[in-house]
Amino acid sequence: MGTYLVRRLCALVPLVFGITAITFALLVLAPGDPVLFLIPPEQRGAADLAQFRHELGMDRPVPVQYVSMMADLFTGRLRSFSDRRPTTRQVAEALPTTLILTVTSLALTGALALPIAVVSAVRPYGLVDHAATLFSLLGISLPTFWFGLVLIYVFTEHLGLLPASGIRPTGAAGYSPLVIWRFLVMPTIVQALGILPVLVRYARSSLLDALGEEYVRVARSKGLAERTVLFKHVARNSLLPVLTVLALLLPFLLSGSVIVESIFALPGLGRLAVSAALSRDYPTVLTTTAIAGLLVVVSNLLADIGYVYLDPRIRHG
């Protein structure tokens, strides 16, 4: 297990370099000059463009720019083109919001998906199963922005129960759960709705598969209580594919949803990345992709490690 972890962690390095190199290449290939972005047309006469290009390091060959940006990124000296602050600081400001929202929406999804899937699988084509199928279909079809706006319309505009913008009250600092939970309710529901149907469908079919296995019949014939059969034997075996799906869904949450962040005015990673890409802020784009890539790879790694605990037959070595 130890050598496996080390090997996986070592594989991270080329992966992050690969992701950022491709991103950088795409940025450079995309039309739009970052220098012209920073200086409005009417002032281009007075400003020395070549000087400005030199200060940003944009007058060097593209591979040199990339290597020096990556070196600066790892030493924390990389600065955004637009506000000239360290990009690691920008990410540090945006990351808590994205992480918190990821955790809450995962928790909500887990809390809902498993019971629904269990009931659906135990009584397939029953009332709950049909309702769950209908709900899953709806959940997949509803556009996120529309669902978010409907929630805001009901809970903010009409009932006045929940705030619709920001992560905390104006003037508050930090992320104390007691303070921010009201701000998280609606974004969490919207985020969870995006992944819940997928998870429910996977968990249901995987549970159904497991319920048809011979060891279940054996367990039942032994006279075990149905609850024990279900939770001790079936659930654990059928969690494996669910974990895989979860590992695939996690990047979706971690990279920050631009739509959810925009609707609810959340200062997260998604909006940081998109605004940086739109303004050709190469350093910030590189940093956000590197961080997002890292989070994704690490979450996949965690899922792989999770397999071992769920199924002792799997051994990494």
Place this chain on the structure above:
Amino acid sequence: MSRWVAAAVAAALLACAGFGAGPARGQGPAQAVVAIWGLPVRILGSSEAVTGYVNLLINDSLTAVDPQGTAVGRLAARFPVSPDGKTYLVTLREAAFQDGTPVTAQDVKASYELYLHPKYPTTSPALLEIAGASDYKAGKAASVTGISVVNPRTVRFILNRPYPFFYEQIGTQPILPAKALAGIDVTRLQESSFTRKPIGAGPYRLADWRERESITFDASSGYWGGRPALPRVVLKLIPEDATVIAELRAGNIDAGRIIPEAYRSFQREAQVAVLRVPGDTFYWFAPNFQMPIFQDVRVRQAMAFAINRPEMLRALYQGLGTVAQSPIHPSLWQYDKDLKGYGYDPARAKQLLAEAGWTPGPDGILQKGGQPFKVKYGFLAGKDYQNQALLIQQYLRAVGIDVDVQAIERGDFFGRYFAPGGPIELVGIAWFNLLFPPQSELEDNFKSTGSGAKVIAYSNPDMDKLLDEAILTRDRAKQRALYAQIQQLVIQDVPHVLTVRPDVIWGVRKRFVLPGGIDSLRGFFGSIPRWTAR
């Protein structure tokens, strides 16, 4: 299972208790939370409109321009000009920065030398009118000879020529403390802590800045104009229009911009007052003058006649706005109220095109010498530009011009497309912030040397002459007459086809009392220090 039920009930109870625990709405301390669509990226060396709004709160300048475009004294108590129109003697009033130090002539000199520093990224062209400024900007002089400290309260400005817009263009720069500026490396301006924690002489002190979240301002007790009535103002970033509306109705924010579609329903709102001001943005499209088909003025006039501007306003902005006939903001004294612009007259458009030699082909598209009238209309990707482009396409098609519309992503638009020699045929764009004297923006767009004019290759010696004359006279009546001629020439020569100027609509909670006379977006933000709470 019963344990789970109990836990769920407990959670529900907790949630209900939590709902009541929020701050009571509409009460509390008299702070105003104003929703804004974008926060500044930088405070110094930026020409973003939102930076300008923040500057109105934290900074003050020697002079300012009132809503009609007339200069008034701010930090300058007296500002007489010599008879030759070149020397301005500015006497400062007793004022202090937010850290308590007094505003002195030395601060004024240091501030202007910052803006004229060779490495300062966004020097306003008007500042180069100051004697010695060009040399200093070019790195050939150690100081600006045209700015001298006479005594701690008096500073003398000498200009190269009798430039009449000293108070409007030169005096309006923020005055910053010399002590803080001394430690700044201008090549690394944005990295200095001052740009994140600025100190100014304005009514509010920047207290807290959270990226992509909010900027909090606290009233400055030492402000020369008196401490503002609201102790705290928060500009809160909310990108989504619908969220602003919901938050405003729920009382979670105190002011926010409302989309035209919601204007009517907000007029019935008991808690929210609606304020409608003429927009600072007006839209236009322009041809590329290098293309022979657009060199005929009749073709350009025909396009101007073909556009149904009132319908554009109705269809896109619920009729809330004005038809744009002049490039000058209607609230300014330079605006010509008697200006006769273009009405919607497709018959006249067709007639003008026929006179120019264009005849309808079999498919209804105009032809000349076998060549069909087909052009590409490029616009900056975005909702407003796109909706307008689609209408304009339809209007031009109705008179026989086949238009292919094309959205261009922002980076591509400013980097490649909207540049001299760019592949423009027709381009749709807008002007912002028309609240300064219009001279510099007119020059930029219509004078042959202006950066905007160069993009579309527009050059008209008559226009250049009028713009030069306007800058050489200080007689208000003569200036007014010259600006009237310039506006008339924009109509006749059609360098741009002006379309619409949508209104800006604000919703403000009724517990706040706003001063009168707000007639622009900039004026709205500038009025915040004069807001009071009921």
